Amino acid sequence: MPSLSPSWSEGSYQDVFDMEKMVGSLQLQVTGRPQMSGGAAVQAASSAASGSPNATHENNEKDALIYQDGQLVSGSFEALVQHLVPTSTYYPDRTYIFAFLLSSRLFVKPHALFQQVCQVCTFQQNLYNENATKESLGKFGPHCIQLLSEWTEMFPYDFRDERMMKQLKDLTQRIVKIFPEMRKDVGIIMHNLLAKLAGLHKYEELLTRINQEVAHRLLNIMPTTDIYEVCSSPAVLAQQLTHIEMERLSMIGSEEFVQAFAKENDIEVCYQDVKKTNNLEAYVQWFNRLSYFVATEICMHLKKRNRVRMIEYFVDVAKECTNIGNFNSLMAIIAGMNMNPIQRLKKTWAKVNRDKFEILEHQMNPSNNFMNYRSSLKAALWRAQGAAEDRERIVIPFFSLFVKDMYFLNEGCQNKSGDGYVNFEKFWQLAKQITDFIAWKQVECPFDKHPPVLNYLLTNPVFSENSLALASFECEPPENSYEKTRYKQLKEQAGL
Numbered sequence: 001m002p003s004l005s006p007s008w009s010e011g012s013y014q015d016v017f018d019m020e021k022m023v024g025s026l027q028l029q030v031t032g033r034p035q036m037s038g039g040a041a042v043q044a045a046s047s048a049a050s051g052s053p054n055a056t057h058e059n060n061e062k063d064a065l066i067y068q069d070g071q072l073v074s075g076s077f078e079a080l081v082q083h084l085v086p087t088s089t090y091y092p093d094r095t096y097i098f099a100f101l102l103s104s105r106l107f108v109k110p111h112a113l114f115q116q117v118c119q120v121c122t123f124q125q126n127l128y129n130e131n132a133t134k135e136s137l138g139k140f141g142p143h144c145i146q147l148l149s150e151w152t153e154m155f156p157y158d159f160r161d162e163r164m165m166k167q168l169k170d171l172t173q174r175i176v177k178i179f180p181e182m183r184k185d186v187g188i189i190m191h192n193l194l195a196k197l198a199g200l201h202k203y204e205e206l207l208t209r210i211n212q213e214v215a216h217r218l219l220n221i222m223p224t225t226d227i228y229e230v231c232s233s234p235a236v237l238a239q240q241l242t243h244i245e246m247e248r249l250s251m252i253g254s255e256e257f258v259q260a261f262a263k264e265n266d267i268e269v270c271y272q273d274v275k276k277t278n279n280l281e282a283y284v285q286w287f288n289r290l291s292y293f294v295a296t297e298i299c300m301h302l303k304k305r306n307r308v309r310m311i312e313y314f315v316d317v318a319k320e321c322t323n324i325g326n327f328n329s330l331m332a333i334i335a336g337m338n339m340n341p342i343q344r345l346k347k348t349w350a351k352v353n354r355d356k357f358e359i360l361e362h363q364m365n366p367s368n369n370f371m372n373y374r375s376s377l378k379a380a381l382w383r384a385q386g387a388a389e390d391r392e393r394i395v396i397p398f399f400s401l402f403v404k405d406m407y408f409l410n411e412g413c414q415n416k417s418g419d420g421y422v423n424f425e426k427f428w429q430l431a432k433q434i435t436d437f438i439a440w441k442q443v444e445c446p447f448d449k450h451p452p453v454l455n456y457l458l459t460n461p462v463f464s465e466n467s468l469a470l471a472s473f474e475c476e477p478p479e480n481s482y483e484k485t486r487y488k489q490l491k492e493q494a495g496l
Contacts, residue, residue: 066421071428072096074421077107085120086147088138097150099424101430105258106415107422110155111163117147118171127174134179141179148172149189156196157253157276200279203251207282213459226306227297227460228313231453238320239447240454241290241329245396246445248283254434256280257403261410283399289330292462294336298345299463299471307475308351311337315357322363325380325394327373331364342470344483348476370401390446397440406433466490 065075065083075083084092084100106114125140126132134141148168152159159165172186231237253276260277298310314333321330336342337357344351364373380395387393413426463471470490478484 054341064421071425073425074417075424076420077104077422079118080104080422080424081113082120082206084147085117085124086140086143087124088140088143091143091146094150095431097147098154099427101151102434103427103430105255110158110255111167112163114151114158114164114167118167121171122174127178132178138179141175141182143180145172145182145185146176147188149185152189152193155253155255156193157200159193159254160197160200160276186361188408190264200251203247204278210458214461225456226300226310227456229311230456231450234313234316235303235320236450237317237453238324238326238329240450240457241317241321242324242326242394242396242447243445243449243454244286244440244457245326245328246394246443247281248286249396249399250441252279252283252437252441254438257406257434257437258410258430260403261407280403284403287328287335287399289462290332290335290457291327291339292468293338293457293460294333294467295342296462298337298342299468301477302475304348304351307345307348311342311348311352311357315360318360319356322376324391325384326396327364327377327380327398328396330360331398331400334360334364338469341468344472345476364398365436373398373401384443390444393443394445395440395443397437402437403486406430409433466493470494 010175065079066073072083080100081369084097086092101113104110108116121140121144125137148171152168159168172189176183176186227237231240256279257276260280296315298307300304301307301310314337318330318333321327321333338361362372363376364370377395377397384393408424409429413429414423415426417423469486473483473487473490478487
């Protein structure tokens with residue numbers, strides 16, 4: 001996986017952008033337990049597991065579920081699976097279904113869990129019996145189909161696994177044989193699931209074509225056109241960036257966050273064959289591309305007045321992103337302008353009106369755990385909740401920070417309590433965070449598309465780190481011995 005962190009002039013930003021530590025290998029060392037709103041509840045879970053008088057137990061052995069003040073806080077994995085499976089008189093709460101299916105993959109492969117659920121349904125309801133009837137099964141048939149509908153709706157990407165799809169077809173066929181009136185419902189489930197998987201396949205093909213186009217252009221001469229000539233309106237460019245952000249955000253599966261936090265231990269071995277985080281990583285890579293895109297567009301101009309124009313243009317674009325609620329593009333633009341090859345252009349920055357840029361930097365300042373940004377995000381969420389139009393409902397978070405928050409939540413809570421029970425309070429907390437994410441990604445982008453602008457943003461070549469540094473020295477000569485040595489090395493590497 002390529003480097004996912006641009007070079008920042010302020011080292012305090014760097015930790016947030018080092019996404020290789022959070023996506024894929026996740027080697028970041030956590031030195032302390034983070035403060036979380038659910039911390040007291042997590043402690044309550046531990047008390048419950050250790051026999052707190054406030055805890056309620058269902059049975060005492062491996063089938064135990066433990067409640068604290070009416071909230072499920074822990075239990076054996078077997079009991080949690082049983083709690084998921086419906087009967088003729090029982091159906092699990094939707095919030096429980098989501099929380100359990102989301103985080104259960106920390107313990108078991110999705111296809112293995114699905115197989116276990118199918119077996120419980122089959123044997124518990126005696127579906128193998130040819131004499132099974134609707135009268136004997138009661139509402140089990142509709143309940144089972146509803147659970148399958150919930151699973152395929154919440155986590156459709158699980159069913160890219162052929163084992164999952166085969167098990168789904170087998171179980172639905174058994175149900176339809178006894179409940180023929182459910183055939184239409186099963187058809188709707190399969191239609192919606194296949195449509196979602198087809199959409200994912202189409203999206204992946206689009207990304208492949210974009211990458212191929214970028215590679216093709218890199219083999220040719222760099223174009224002389226810049227983004228200002230393609231789109232002179234900062235507002236329009238911010239809208240096109242929002243289109244890209246929302247499309248890529250919408251394709252991330254909720255389960256990818258949990259799968260990204262897999263560690264190389266016995267648990268990871270259990271489900272490494274379905275550890276898919278491609279869409280999450282593609283979104284992170286888009287952030288990096290946009291940062292390097294901004295820096296490239298500035299450094300490609302040898303004339304100082306053109307560089308000044310580009311910096312002020314991107315500042316205006318970033319401001320428009322703020323007004324829209326597109327914080328990810330906002331931070332990517334700030335990241336690009338804070339790269340060392342851009343920051344060292346002192347003669348250029350001397351001509352720039354820095355007031356607006358400094359306001360944006362203040363808003364996204366990393367101090368106090370990005371306190372200013374978090375306040376802006378809360379304001380955007382408040383606006384979105386009462387919005388009447390889609391343009392007011394847009395909330396695109398600073399994604400690297402969102403993933404980092406998820407990472408610390410995952411690391412700050414144990415998967416199991418001391419007695420070996422699953423810490424379900426952690427499941428609730430993860431589910432709450434992802435529920436917010438789902439709301440953000442379901443908003444439709446209301447702006448008109450401008451294909452030439454989108455194509456330029458997605459496929460125009462950007463400088464590599466070394467090429468960017470070399471271009472910077474071409475714009476403004478090196479000023480000290482370190483820069484002179486660096487410039488000489490870059491020219492030698494480039495064969496100049």
